Amino acid sequence: MLDRRKLLKAVAATGAAGAGLLPVGRSAFAALSDASAVAPPRLVVVFMRGAVDGLSVVVPYAEDEYYRARSTIALGRPGQAGGVLDLDGHFGLHPALAPLVPLWQTGRLGFVHASGSPDTTRSHFDAQDYMESGTPGVKTTADGWLNRLLGALPAAGVAAAPTRAVSIGAVLPRIFAGHNAVANIASGAAAVKPTVLDRPRVGEAFARLYDGDDKLSRAYRESQLARREVMGALAGDDLEREMQAANNGAPLPGGFPADAARLARLMRRDARVQFAFMAVGGWDTHAAQGSAAGQLANRLAPLGQGLAQLASQLGPVLDDTAVVVMSEFGRTVRQNGNGGTDHGHGNVMWLLGGAIAGAKVHGRWPSLADSALYEGRDLAVTTDFRQVLAQLCERHLALPDARLDEVFPRWPGFGDGGLDLVRSRA
Amino acid sequence: MTKSPVMIDRRALLCTTVLGWLMAGPARAASGDFVAAAGPLAPGATPSDTRAEALHLLNRLAYGPTADEFERVMRIGAERWVDEQLHPERVALPEPLGRQLATLAASDESQRTLPASLREAQAAARDGSESSKARLRELFQRVGYGAAGARLLRAVASPRQLEEVMVDFWFNHFNVFIGKGLCRVLVGSYEREAIRPHVLGHFRDLLGATAHHPAMLFYLDNWLSVAPGWQPPRGARAGAPSGLNENYARELMELHTLGVDGGYTQADVTALARMLTGWTIEPRRSRGDSVFWFDAGRHDDGDKRWLGHTVRGSGQAEGEWALDVLAAHPATARHLALQLAQYFVADRPPPALVARVAQRFLASGGDIRAVLATLFASPEFRAPGARGAKFKTPYQYVLSAVRAGGVPLGNVRPLLGTMAQLGMPLYGCLTPDGYKNTEQAWLNPDAITRRVNFATALAAGRLPLARPAYDDVPLAMPAQAMMASSAMRPAPEPGWFTPPLAADALLDTLGESISERTRAMVAESDPPLRAALVLGSPDFMRR
Numbered sequence: 001m002l003d004r005r006k007l008l009k010a011v012a013a014t015g016a017a018g019a020g021l022l023p024v025g026r027s028a029f030a031a032l033s034d035a036s037a038v039a040p041p042r043l044v045v046v047f048m049r050g051a052v053d054g055l056s057v058v059v060p061y062a063e064d065e066y067y068r069a070r071s072t073i074a075l076g077r078p079g080q081a082g083g084v085l086d087l088d089g090h091f092g093l094h095p096a097l098a099p100l101v102p103l104w105q106t107g108r109l110g111f112v113h114a115s116g117s118p119d120t121t122r123s124h125f126d127a128q129d130y131m132e133s134g135t136p137g138v139k140t141t142a143d144g145w146l147n148r149l150l151g152a153l154p155a156a157g158v159a160a161a162p163t164r165a166v167s168i169g170a171v172l173p174r175i176f177a178g179h180n181a182v183a184n185i186a187s188g189a190a191a192v193k194p195t196v197l198d199r200p201r202v203g204e205a206f207a208r209l210y211d212g213d214d215k216l217s218r219a220y221r222e223s224q225l226a227r228r229e230v231m232g233a234l235a236g237d238d239l240e241r242e243m244q245a246a247n248n249g250a251p252l253p254g255g256f257p258a259d260a261a262r263l264a265r266l267m268r269r270d271a272r273v274q275f276a277f278m279a280v281g282g283w284d285t286h287a288a289q290g291s292a293a294g295q296l297a298n299r300l301a302p303l304g305q306g307l308a309q310l311a312s313q314l315g316p317v318l319d320d321t322a323v324v325v326m327s328e329f330g331r332t333v334r335q336n337g338n339g340g341t342d343h344g345h346g347n348v349m350w351l352l353g354g355a356i357a358g359a360k361v362h363g364r365w366p367s368l369a370d371s372a373l374y375e376g377r378d379l380a381v382t383t384d385f386r387q388v389l390a391q392l393c394e395r396h397l398a399l400p401d402a403r404l405d406e407v408f409p410r411w412p413g414f415g416d417g418g419l420d421l422v423r424s425r426a
Numbered sequence: 427m428t429k430s431p432v433m434i435d436r437r438a439l440l441c442t443t444v445l446g447w448l449m450a451g452p453a454r455a456a457s458g459d460f461v462a463a464a465g466p467l468a469p470g471a472t473p474s475d476t477r478a479e480a481l482h483l484l485n486r487l488a489y490g491p492t493a494d495e496f497e498r499v500m501r502i503g504a505e506r507w508v509d510e511q512l513h514p515e516r517v518a519l520p521e522p523l524g525r526q527l528a529t530l531a532a533s534d535e536s537q538r539t540l541p542a543s544l545r546e547a548q549a550a551a552r553d554g555s556e557s558s559k560a561r562l563r564e565l566f567q568r569v570g571y572g573a574a575g576a577r578l579l580r581a582v583a584s585p586r587q588l589e590e591v592m593v594d595f596w597f598n599h600f601n602v603f604i605g606k607g608l609c610r611v612l613v614g615s616y617e618r619e620a621i622r623p624h625v626l627g628h629f630r631d632l633l634g635a636t637a638h639h640p641a642m643l644f645y646l647d648n649w650l651s652v653a654p655g656w657q658p659p660r661g662a663r664a665g666a667p668s669g670l671n672e673n674y675a676r677e678l679m680e681l682h683t684l685g686v687d688g689g690y691t692q693a694d695v696t697a698l699a700r701m702l703t704g705w706t707i708e709p710r711r712s713r714g715d716s717v718f719w720f721d722a723g724r725h726d727d728g729d730k731r732w733l734g735h736t737v738r739g740s741g742q743a744e745g746e747w748a749l750d751v752l753a754a755h756p757a758t759a760r761h762l763a764l765q766l767a768q769y770f771v772a773d774r775p776p777p778a779l780v781a782r783v784a785q786r787f788l789a790s791g792g793d794i795r796a797v798l799a800t801l802f803a804s805p806e807f808r809a810p811g812a813r814g815a816k817f818k819t820p821y822q823y824v825l826s827a828v829r830a831g832g833v834p835l836g837n838v839r840p841l842l843g844t845m846a847q848l849g850m851p852l853y854g855c856l857t858p859d860g861y862k863n864t865e866q867a868w869l870n871p872d873a874i875t876r877r878v879n880f881a882t883a884l885a886a887g888r889l890p891l892a893r894p895a896y897d898d899v900p901l902a903m904p905a906q907a908m909m910a911s912s913a914m915r916p917a918p919e920p921g922w923f924t925p926p927l928a929a930d931a932l933l934d935t936l937g938e939s940i941s942e943r944t945r946a947m948v949a950e951s952d953p954p955l956r957a958a959l960v961l962g963s964p965d966f967m968r969r
Contacts, residue, residue, distance in 0.1 A: 170849025337669025
């Protein structure tokens with residue numbers, strides 16, 4: 001529940017509102033450390049670039065067609081060595097994603113299978129572009145849907161912080177392109193390392209140079225404000241070291257788990273971080289993708305660990321969070337000549353968080369029967385990805401119906417599509 | 427494109443190579459000397475216009491001005507300089523650069539020798555001993571640093587700047603990723619053998635060279651693609667290929683030639699993949715420098731329908747003919763014209779310009795030099811409004827700062843680390859589309875802060891660009907690896923560092939590309955900060 005009085009009191013307590021200053025850094029953190037009481041709804045989008053093989057993520061192990069199509073890369077049935085982790089008697093989860101099972105069991109992890117874009121391109125780059133612009137088939141859309149959502153969803157109270165929307169990584173993704181400000185935070189420990197600009201003399205000199213109204217000046221100022229926020233919330237954390245210690249000193253599996261944990265802490269400590277985006281690459285398994293072990297498993301394992309980290313580090317904030325994990329398209333149902341899979345169509349979207357109606361594989365499953373395949377080779381799409389995102393916007397983020405059209409223009413947006421993805425908020 | 431890539435071992439690319447000092451110390455003309463020597467570019471041009479145009483050319487056909495190169499353009503005139511850049515074979519490399527390149531290991535190793543060295547080192551490393559593992563690491567270090575060092579030393583110091591710009595452009599167009607299998611040792615060979623010889627030549631030759639190079643055959647999996655139903659020879663290991671792999675065929679049309687809107691279908695992708703079956707890597711049977719091998723036994727010799735043509739089974743000739751068709755296709759001309767115009771002129775180039783450039787491509791039979799000459803002579807490119815219209819990529823930003831400062835470069839590692847931190851690790855683009863070069867792709871809040879950090883460190887002489895050979899810091903790709911390694915760096919020594927930069931000299935070199943407003947602010951600030959402010963200014967982020 002969003003308690004507006006408490007929120008306003010928190011603003012007043014900083015004494016900054018009257019001075020026309022945004023509370024930044026530690027003062028903001030202190031003012032809002034009671035984050036769970038404020039509880040604005042949050043949204044995290046994780047994009048798997050390269051088209052993950054969704055049929056190896058949420059596996060239709062009950063269908064013989066699956067095993068016929070994948071003679072060497074199919075995952076075993078539940079209970080077999082290296083078999084899937086049963087979800088509902090029909091689908092099973094890739095064993096490398098075992099860290100996510102507790103979330104499924106507590107109803108905070110669900111999936112929408114056979115989902116994807118109505119556009120049938122098999123180009124990674126066009127397909128990603130469409131999913132990020134939110135306008136499949138239309139190349140002229142300049143901005144991303146997540147940026148438009150920032151504009152369509154009024155910032156509650158002090159939520160208009162420089163870190164209201166954050167992206168992890170050195171470049172801003174297409175999904176955040178647009179005129180609303182978005183902070184990007186470096187991947188890895190660099191996110192919280194002081195820079196030369198933190199020295200007042202240097203910082204002031206550059207601030208004078210970047211005081212115009214041009215794009216570069218705005219970006220510079222946004223960067224400085226966001227950095228102060230992030231440094232304020234995360235100063236003193238050494239996540240890499242902590243996690244390595246928790247791992248008995250074993251090296252970390254890539255950067256994703258630490259980045260996810262860092263993001264979660266930031267969100268937990270600063271209630272004004274409402275939207276976040278992360279991307280993970282390396283899913284384009286045209287050759288030797290493996291099954292329970294192998295290249296795909298090696299990529300899924302850190303993703304699963306990272307999402308589990310994200311959930312646990314969010315703590316109580318997880319209750320007000322929806323995490324959506326998506327990829328541009330799925331891969332061919334039949335394996336190719338090289339123990340891999342080629343570009344396909346339908347895929348699975350993952351939903352995670354307390355806001356999610358979990359423990360369920362949502363969507364209409366078209367089956368893998370030959371007659372049901374798209375162009376005789378791919379999983380069909382029965383749920384438009386926008387249907388899923390729109391429902392999160394409306395039911396979870398409380399985006400007014402009338403403004404949905406701004407986020408997903410040119411989309412009829414018919415009803416709920418038979419989906420019920422969001423738990424009703426108490 | 428890539429299967430799940432091998433993560434880059436941060437120890438794997440260490441350097442053991444001595445890089446000497448590259449550039450002589452900056453010898454600058456006094457401020458104002460350029461104007462006297464200037465030849466006007468157009469009737470009625472003021473000296474300031476002439477200088478601004480020279481700087482524009484240096485910002486687009488080169489990685490920004492150096493003091494000497496700016497002076498040279500002013501002296502010989504813009505048109506002669508452009509012509510010179512279009513004919514790099516007429517410009518000798520300076521001897522110090524040649525000497526320095528010669529010290530880089532692996533610069534003469536080929537697509538045949540490198541994979542052989544890799545196989546040998548990998549076989550030896552199977553014994554698990556520390557010494558054999560160290561040898562494998564040493565190979566990656568030597569070869570990886572050889573490629574990256576040669577690339578950056580040339581980009582900074584070669585007077586044949588357009589050649590270096592086009593090496594970046596075409597490598598990126600035909601991108602391969604250093605993290606995937608064989609490409610770990612082959613990126614340098616790919617650049618030397620497939621890209622560099624053709625950057626200003628004919629597109630068909632460039633396309634053919636990439637199609638036959640083992641780096642591309644491996645990266646986009648075509649070496650594995652075989653006729654459906656093909657039976658491996660008896661005794662072949664399990665997991666031998668057993669069918670088509672569409673990866674290369676798709677990207678060949680989508681990225682390398684026709685463009686995604688070039689009018690092909692999924693059926694065309696499959697047909698082209700069939701036409702290219704049997705194009706593989708076979709060092710034992712191939713001869714000469716190339717390890718490309720057409721394996722007729724793996725080829726699908728059936729008839730195909732492709733792009734409206736009926737293709738009769740005819741072995742390797744099918745694929746060669748397909749490359750001919752693609753290289754001469756109007757969609758390819760449009761796709762390449764758009765990309766070139768975007769790179770050289772504006773993020774959204776004028777359609778009329780793109781059409782003229784495409785026309786020149788078709789009329790010249792894909793002569794890249796002729797296409798560029800048309801582009802560089804176009805009023806759209808020469809318009810004053812085009813100046814400074816492009817936001818530098820991290821690669822361009824870093825190189826232009828080193829050039830503007832006249833920094834004597836020996837050790838390129840700090841530059842590689844900065845590029846990685848800015849999201850553009852050299853040879854580190856995982857996907858076959860390469861890096862974008864638009865403002866939208868690279869202008870973001872964190873980028874400005876990190877560029878300013880780099881500018882400040884470079885201007886203050888705090889980067890160990892003169893450090894002699896060392897092997898304790900990886901030739902890093904991921905930013906995390908750079909961070910993780912910082913703890914084990916030894917204490918720096920004074921001799922590793924280049925002198926602090928002087929703001930006045932920088933402002934002379936950068937001339938009209940730094941605005942009056944920025945100049946005034948620089949003049950008002952603390953003297954020790956001035957050079958950093960110039961290189962960290964909004965003006966210098968653009969080209």
